[in-house]
Amino acid sequence: MKDTIWIIVTAAVTLGIFAYLWRGGHLARFADYVRQTREELRKCTWPTFEELKGSTVVIAISIVLLGGFTVLVDFVFTLAMRQLF
DSSP: OHHHHHHHHHHHHHHHHHHHHHHTTHHHHHHHHHHHHHHHHHHSOOOOHHHHHHHHHHHHHHHHHHHHHHHHHHHHHHHHHHHHO
16 A cells, blocks of 8 residues: 555656646757757767777877876875975
C-alpha cells in the first residue's frame, strides 16, 4: 500500500511540474532551442578522421610537454627552497 501511495504522489508531482512548464511556455521554448541547435549543427563542418587523429596527437604531445615543464619547475623551486631554508 505504501508503494502505491508513493507512485501516485510521484506521478502527481511529475504531472504538476509538466503542466507548469507547459503552461509557462517553457516546453515550447526548449523544443525551439533543440530545433535551432540541430539546424546549427547541420551547418558545421566536422573534421575528417585523419584531422581528428592529427589534432589528438598534437594535444597529447602538448600535455606531455606541459606536464614535464611543470615537474621541472616544481623540482627547481623545491631545490631553491631547500637551499634558502
